Amino acid sequence: MTRIVRFYEHGGPEVLRIESVDLAPLNAGEVRIRVKALGLNRAEALLRKGTYIETASLPSGLGLEAAGIVECVGEGVEGIAPGDAVSVVPPLSMVRWPAYGERATFPAELVVKHPASLGWEEAAAVWMSSLTAYGALIDVAKLARGEFVVVTAASSSVGLAAIQIANAMGAIPIAVTRTSAKRQALLEHGAAYVVAFEEEDLAARLRDIAGGQGVRVVLDPIGGPIFEPLTAAMARGGILIEYGGLSQRPTPFPLAEVLAKTLTLRGYLVHEVISSPTRLAAAKAFVLEHLAMGALRPVIAKTFAFDDIVAAHRFLESNEQFGKIVVNV
Template sequence: MSRAVVFDEFGGPDVMHIVEAPVVEPSKGEVRVRIEAFAVNPLDQMMRSGSSPGPVALPHARLGVEGTGVVDALGPATSGLEIGDPVILAAVPDAGSNGSYADHITLPAAQVIARPAGLAVTEAAAIWVAYSTAYGALVEKAGMRPGDHVLISAASGGVGRAAMQIARQIGAVPIALTRHSEKKDDLLAAGAAAVIATDHMDVVEAVRHCIGGRGADIALDMVMGPGQQQLLQALRPDGTLVAAGFLDPRPTPFPRSAPLTVFSYRSFEHTLDTAVVKRMAAFLNAGVRLGALRPAIDKVFTLDTVVEAHRRLEKGLHAGKIVVTV
């Protein structure tokens, strides 16, 4: 048997509990991974609370869209992997029924990638969702180039920190947005070329001051809601905004800022595309090897204390990813 975290009703962290579940044997083309650690993501919180953008079937719903571990079993006709290989989960699109908050997960072999050498288990657990989202939004979708000035909202979160590192690896200039001015020094240390604290600064004026009077080339919106209008106004006339998050539950006004380009981005449009995943994995491996890409870990919990991990996420005071070891 295998342990798994489930919830039977929507609500706060206390609705989660651990149950014994059968260990699923991999079918043709599948792999079973023994999970060593997983990260806690905002989407997990949304699914658990009932505010997820997608449906969650109750009871006995599962959680977890990323994690790392070692190959535990191979299904028939599964090639390219060996038992004992350390891997990262590259896609868990059915997290509500087969999430990574567990001892084991069985999934198609195409949905795992080799774990980059040099990453600790906790770092490997926290790297894929944030970095693949930031890479997909900025590189694949927005076409970020060297020299671009990139405005990043929710910059202290996992995707925001990843976006700053990826921008720097490519040669772009990351400008971090945060609601709290006390996070300025931390964000500068994390790679921001400049930090705009919205509790004391006007976003549009501050961006133009940073860039010599003109707007940013790209904005990565991890929040949405009414605040998106400020990001649009802070862009140059033919700039690009990529909406990749949904932290603000309030309605987002329809953009009316032509000729700006506005994209809506969800990571599964790329993490289920094997060609793009190969590019992401190659970029990630290169960045880790060069020391340019490294996830920030906030705090590490154990599976038995997963409720506390979610409580910390809800407080919103974490700096980096919250990780749970199994």
Template sequence: MPRVVVFDETGGPDVLRVVDEPVIEPAAGEVRVRIEAFAVNPLDQMVRAGQSPRPVQLPHARLGVEGTGVIDALGSGVTGLAVGDPVILGAVPDFETRGAYAEYTTLLADRVVPRPAGLEPVGAAALWVSYFTAYGALVDRAGMRPGDQVLITAASGGVGRAAIQIARQIGAVPIAVTRQSARVQSLLAAGAAAVIATDREDIGEATRRHTGGVGADIILDAVMGPGLAELSLAAKLGGTLATVGWLDPRPASFPANPSLTIHRYMSFADMVDPQTARRVAAFLAAGVRTGVLQPTVDRVFPLDDIIEAHRYLEKGTPAGKIVVTP
């Protein structure tokens, strides 16, 4: 029987286990997808550890909001899709019972998007959540335009690297922020116009130096925490701050730049809208086709090593996405 990752209690990575479960037939309006690869995200870690923003049904809960595979079966009433179509899971509903950490999963037919041609499963598994988040925050909310100076925190992570590439595709100027000087060269190679390493320089002073003394037009922040007030001062007067994560779990300080327009962007709220998903999918497919958008994968684990994959995530050092292959 197909394998599935489940957990019966919240806690550390060791609560995860791989079990056999029968294949589920898709209901009306659903498709069944044979998973070829899935990504491990910070949200998965939060859910597993009991820090989920909403309650999780235990025991036998599942994980996984992101993956890719091939349509294996169609429920009644599904049109426009066929068995054998390569797809990306656009939004997994009820992931506690039908998550992507599995060899098969079912979901509504309008929650899958075509996998861009030429993108292999491992790369496709690293595409959707990070790039959708970066696009939604920068383009849909912050209104990023060509020439904008965009400051990107946690730039070595999946969303950060996606934001660098999307800014380049739009014609904006991405300025990456990292805590480690050792990552400067890799971020320049990833397309950053400049890199600020906070272990050796002040973020505000460095941003003004790179922007001719003006400050960033847009700040994309995935960290939050007490440093948010200092970060806000790196924006220009009348600039925009878009927050997309909470890598620092401590309470966030209030932005010290009163002229900022602030957006708190939650990508999963947009992913469930089919029209928005199709629009973002078209943008990403165009970027993949031209080679501007190239998902960065840090490490690939087999399904049997899912505990090690979560341990690696908890180290907080991935340079890109962590991907698992069944």
């Protein structure tokens, strides 16, 4: 028997239950991990509430990121052996491959022997944020040295990873956040500039920073009313990559800016990278190289015990965190 987290109805954090279950036997190509730490993501809160892009079949497990020790491997698995310290690239389906548990099973191609320099908490916090930022900025936008890049929700784990990747590429990251409360922390974590959009004229401030040339690349998980000032500050031929929809307000389509500047507004899911063996291999190589260099380093906001998974989800939805929330198992 092993303890896992499941929910039987959609709702708030309180619907999460810890239960003891028998895990199914391993199939060919699978790896079972004794989980040491879990990384939490907003996608898991959305699945729990019934508003995620994937539909849960109740009762449902959940979870996208884990790190731990390999217990056993299925037939045909090569390059991974019991006793290896590993972390997990988020699967395409957390309903099929849920991470929240003392033990969890994943496809072998998503299991990575992480650098020895990473502890369990950092290893559990690497892949979703790094792959999301890499896929958007490098794979899609082709971010170049010397370019300005706007990163909204900058204190999130993806935002901080994007700032680190921008700096590694020699680009200039502009962190956009709601208020000035996290300004100093963002500067200390690599932002070249910080703009608080509730306290400043976002478009004017971005244009001032970019010196009139505009910003070519914008990475945004918010949508809503900031779409218009963001596009107003963009350069001709720029690209705005939208990877979420945190705002509860309507997102206007900035038709005049899109036409006048021939802008690209591009929806993006990390699944694009994960589902392509070629793109995933390139992404893994980039992340592992930059982890080894120290250019990428997960920022841990707060840790919780496995038995406190409900409290961890409450904190996840508080918007108070700076970086990644991790659960020790």
